[in-house]
Amino acid sequence: MVAEPIDPYNFRSPPMLVVLSGPSGVGKDTLLHRLRDSGLDFAFVVTATTRPCRPGEVHGRDYLFVSKSEFADMIEADELLEFSLVYGDYKGIPKQQVREALASGKDVIMRVDVQGAAKVRKLVPEAITIFVAPESEEELVRRLTERNTESDESLRLRIATAREEMKRAHEFDFIVINRAGQQDAAVAQIVAIIMAEHCRVGRKPVRL
Amino acid sequence: MVAEPIDPYNFRSPPMLVVLSGPSGVGKDTLLHRLRDSGLDFAFVVTATTRPCRPGEVHGRDYLFVSKSEFADMIEADELLEFSLVYGDYKGIPKQQVREALASGKDVIMRVDVQGAAKVRKLVPEAITIFVAPESEEELVRRLTERNTESDESLRLRIATAREEMKRAHEFDFIVINRAGQQDAAVAQIVAIIMAEHCRVGRKPVRL
Numbered sequence: 001m002v003a004e005p006i007d008p009y010n011f012r013s014p015p016m017l018v019v020l021s022g023p024s025g026v027g028k029d030t031l032l033h034r035l036r037d038s039g040l041d042f043a044f045v046v047t048a049t050t051r052p053c054r055p056g057e058v059h060g061r062d063y064l065f066v067s068k069s070e071f072a073d074m075i076e077a078d079e080l081l082e083f084s085l086v087y088g089d090y091k092g093i094p095k096q097q098v099r100e101a102l103a104s105g106k107d108v109i110m111r112v113d114v115q116g117a118a119k120v121r122k123l124v125p126e127a128i129t130i131f132v133a134p135e136s137e138e139e140l141v142r143r144l145t146e147r148n149t150e151s152d153e154s155l156r157l158r159i160a161t162a163r164e165e166m167k168r169a170h171e172f173d174f175i176v177i178n179r180a181g182q183q184d185a186a187v188a189q190i191v192a193i194i195m196a197e198h199c200r201v202g203r204k205p206v207r208l
Numbered sequence: 209m210v211a212e213p214i215d216p217y218n219f220r221s222p223p224m225l226v227v228l229s230g231p232s233g234v235g236k237d238t239l240l241h242r243l244r245d246s247g248l249d250f251a252f253v254v255t256a257t258t259r260p261c262r263p264g265e266v267h268g269r270d271y272l273f274v275s276k277s278e279f280a281d282m283i284e285a286d287e288l289l290e291f292s293l294v295y296g297d298y299k300g301i302p303k304q305q306v307r308e309a310l311a312s313g314k315d316v317i318m319r320v321d322v323q324g325a326a327k328v329r330k331l332v333p334e335a336i337t338i339f340v341a342p343e344s345e346e347e348l349v350r351r352l353t354e355r356n357t358e359s360d361e362s363l364r365l366r367i368a369t370a371r372e373e374m375k376r377a378h379e380f381d382f383i384v385i386n387r388a389g390q391q392d393a394a395v396a397q398i399v400a401i402i403m404a405e406h407c408r409v410g411r412k413p414v415r416l
Contacts, residue, residue, distance in 0.1 A: 008341040008377035011385065131409075133216040169216035174407040177219065189407055196404035199338075199382040199397055 006201065013198045014205035015043075015102050017124055018109045020190070021117040022132035023162035025144040027178045027186075028111045029062070031132060034187045035109060040194075043101035045110035048074065051089035064094070081208070082112065082119035087154060091116075098208055107194055114165040117172070126206045128197055130190060131172035135179045140166070214409065221406045222413035223251075223310050225332055226317045228398070229325040230340030231370035233352040235386045235394075236319045237270070239340060242395045243317060248402075251309035253318035256282065259297035272302070289416070290320065290327035295362060299324075306416055315402055322373040325380070334414045336405055338398060339380035343387045348374070 020028055035042060048064040050071050059065050066074075071090045074080050083092025093110060101108040112120055117129055134140040144159050169175055174193050178186040197203065228236055243250060256272040258279050267273050274282075279298045282288050291300025301318060309316040320328055325337055342348040352367050377383055382401050386394040405411065 006378045008339065008374055008383055008385075009344050011341065011377070011383045130407075131216065133219065136217050166216055169219070170214045170409055172409055174404070175216055175219045175409055176407055177216075189403060192400040192403035193407060195397060195400035196382070199384055199401060201339075201378055201380055201383055 013200065013203045015105055016107045016194065016197060016203070017098065017102065017120075017127040017206045017208075018107060018190075018194060019117050019120055019127050019129045020109060020111050020132060021114050021129065021172065022178075023114065023134075023140060023165040024158055025140060025147060025162060026132050026134050027143070027183070028132055030183065031178065031186055031190065032109065032111050034183060035190060038187065038191065040191060041106050043104045043106040043108045045093060045097045045101050045108055047091055047093055047111065048080075049089060049091045051087075051091070081123060082116040084113065084115055086113065087157065093120075095208060102206055102208070107198075114168050118168075121171070124206055124208060126204050128174070128193065129172040130174045130176055130193060131169045132176050132178050132186065133166065133169060135177055137163070137166075139180060221408065221411045223313055224315045224402065224405060224411070225306065225310065225328075225335040225414045225416075226315060226398075226402060227325050227328055227335050227337045228317060228319050228340060229322050229337065229380065230386075231322065231342075231348060231373040232366055233348065233355060233370060234340045234342050235351070235391070236340055238391065239386065239394055239398065240317065240319050242391060243398060246395065246399065248399060249314050250402075251312045251314040251316045253301060253305045253309050253316055255299055255301055255319065256288075257297060257299045259295075259299070289331060290324040292321065292323055294321060295365065301328075303416060310414055310416070315406075322376050326376075329379070332414055332416060334412050336382070336401065337380040338382045338384055338401060339377045340384050340386050340394065341374065341377060343385055345371070345374075347388060 020032060022028055036044060046060060046064050048066050050066060050068050053065050074094060079095055080092040081095050081098060083090060098108060120127055121129055140162055141159055144162060176186050176189045228240060230236055244252060254268060254272050256274050258274060258276050261273050282302060283291060287303055288300040289303050289306060291298060306316060328335055329337055348370055349367055352370060384394050384397045
């Protein structure tokens with residue numbers, strides 16, 4: 001409930017910043033692709049990373065693949081909304097990407113890891129944060145194991161981290177369960193959250 | 209953000225109480241019928257009223273049409289969630305209807321006028337309140353005039369009341385614009401709000 005009366009005839013909420021997070025391996029990337037292909041008019045923010053490009057990934061679409069030196073430049077210029085060192089590689093969100101995306105007038109969706117989401121929430125309290133969870137711990141481990149692009153040691157580390165990340169679900173505004181074989185349901189829930197939040201009274205514009 | 213960690217694997221929000229409100233003539237009844245026919249599994253609460261049954265209305269579906277004496281009995285037994293005297297007739301929501309609907313495990317949707325919604329919000333802070341608005345004041349007047357079931361005097365009163373009701377939109381959680389000829393969009397927004405609120409972290413069960 002907001003303090004001041006509003007004009008309900010001209011009710012239109014400002015573009016929103018939507019943070020899609022969750023443990024590694026839960027399927028955030030695939031959901032993001034599905035949202036991109038859904039025909040809805042979102043603007044997407046591309047994360048910068050120093051990790052090597054995986055097969056099938058495209059620079060500027062999946063990530064901005066940058067050198068460690070370029071990444072250091074962005075940190076020094078305070079041009080990252082959040083950044084972190086994950087499994088030996090740097091990842092971060094260029095502020096300029098978010099500003100440009102919001103200026104388009106579209107809702108902005110970005111994928112952020114659980115640690116990064118906490119930072120975004122502090123800097124941008126107007127952001128809508130969605131935690132994507134698997135349906136069970138077994139499924140989480142299965143997904144991480146199936147990816148199979150890393151050594152046993154880094155896989156163990158990834159599983160242990162994902163388990164810790166799952167404990168932070170309650171810090172988010174929404175939880176969406178991404179059940180195996182039921183991605184349509186998860187996509188529909190994310191779309192519903194965005195649609196609903198546009199109807200919410202008292203939503204403040206994002207400032208960054 | 210809630211204080212305690214939750215189990216995200218078994219995340220399931222409790223049945224919700226959804227209040228559909230808005231000025232007289234905005235089309236709440238039609239939206240409610242559309243939601244009823246949408247195939248989604250809502251439970252509906254039927255309002256008790258002392259006003260006469262209009263052509264096409266069905267007792268127990270559109271309203272519980274009761275005598276003034278029966279209505280007085282319910283008030284005395286404190287068995288109404290809210291009630292009001294509107295245009296010379298009494299309307300009210302039997303608490304037992306809401307309890308039974310919630311006990312079914314389904315989400316409960318009920319139509320409440322703007323004054324009544326304020327009362328429900330106080331008694332049931334967990335309720336989700338949706339204000340249905342027309343797209344313009346001209347459209348509001350047109351709808352009220354087209355109904356054409358009343359005297360000029362009561363029409364004037366209804367229009368004046370509806371204008372006042374529009375000023376209370378900001379007291380609600382959500383605003384849905386019910387544009388002429390675009391009811392599908394309004395229904396989709398209401399469904400999205402309910403779907404989204406089921407994903408919300410920290411939702412408390414309704415107590416009544």
